[in-house]
Amino acid sequence: MFKLLNRHGRRSGIVNLFCDKKFEVRKAKVYYFYSSAGSVRFASTGNDAGKIAPLVDNIPEPPPVPDPATIGEITEAVQSLAANGEPTFASLGLGGWTPVGMVQNCLEYLHVSLDVPWWGAILIGTVVVRVLMFPLVIMSQRNSAVMNNNLPEIQLLQMKMTQARQTGNQLEAARYAQEMMLFMKEKGLNPLKNILVPIAQAPLFISFFMGLRGMANCPVESMMHGGLWWFMDLTVPDQYFILPLITSATMWATIELGVDGARLDAQNMQVMRYVLRAIPVIMLPFTINFPGAILVYWVSTNFISLGQVAFLKIPAVREYFRIPALITHKAENLPMKKKGFVEGAKESWTNMKISRDLADRQRVDEMIFTRAGKGALQKTYKYDPTKVAKIQAKPK
Secondary structure (H helix, E strand, O other): OHHHHOOOOOHHHHHHHOOOOOOOOOOOOOOOOOOOHHHOOOOOOOOOOOOOOOOOOOOOOOOOOOOHHHHHHHHHHHHOEOOOOOEOOOOOOOOOOOHHHHHHHHHHHHHHHOOOOHHHHHHHHHHHHHHHOHHHHHHHHHHHHHHHHOHHHHHHHHHHHHHHHHOOOHHHHHHHHHHHHHHHHHHOOOHHHHHHHHHHHHHHHHHHHHHHHHHHHOOOHHHHHOOEOOEOOOOOOOOOOHHHHHHHHHHHHHHHHOOOOOOOOOOOOOOHHHHHHHHHHHHHHHHOOOOHHHHHHHHHHHHHHHHHHHHHOOHHHHHHOOOOOOOOOOHHHOOOOOOOHHHHHHHHHHHHHHHHHHHHHHHHHHHHHHHHHHOOOOOOOOOOOOOOOOOOOOOO
16 A cells, blocks of 8 residues: 555545545655765764765766776886886896896885985995905905915015026925915915905996996986986086096005005015006096996995905904904015015016026927937937947958
């Protein structure tokens, strides 16, 4: 019956049915209740308590389903951006699993994750690498200190071995070489430990150099304003030539102080001191054309080296790392006297000539010995015992 009442088409028939029994039929009032999140309101002290929010007359149409091809393009575009909105190195063709690529990936991680400018990322990366190599520096410093303290004995054996070689006495040279090896084994010395740090630094320096050069040549756009002070653009050389000059000056100071264990004032560094001192001057014309990113790394590692040698000169630090104290030897007490550049060059040239003559003599002796063993026998006597000769007595 209530369903019939709700239908307007049959409401008049129901009214006529109850008219004879004098029933009063009124039109029903229909109330509509809407439930929505916008219309719910808890009791409050305001005047608008209990009011219902207006309804939305027109519900917007749902957005169209994106095309799968469009989804792929959007996904590729999102993946080509880093967290800071810059293009990733992978999208620029940088990075990878090579040593150069890993250096670039590490620098990108520092720049994006720590939100630091590129000069800060390069500085942090340099500090991390040098901290990891610090144990090798300690090992080299120990070996260099022990070798310096036993320098008179080492030089005496070296002089005897050199004289034996110059005279062509291979037996004596081998004997003194054996004595040198036993002496170094007894003192715990190893000449290779002095060059261990440069050998380990060489691949890292090359990787940083090539990685930063690739980033500057690409170029990475954020590096154009990722510098500091007067070198804001790290993709171009320093127009004021300040960074190249600082690089050469710090390199010269690093070589003079002997950061990695090889001190130029040592008696066994007479010839190498002039070669190493010339490196900063020779490198200056090349460094003025390097991008600013490479020079920032180079200057950073040189300043870290200078701070490292100052740190290792503290007596408490040397005692903690068990680095022996250096003994200063007087020049008159050493077998090898200190010589100037010209005199040292002449002596080196003379030694080279003697060594070359000895090598030529040895090669000639070997050729003569080989020819004598393989060639025909040479007659070195007048009488041949294999042939029977008739002997006649001389008449009286």
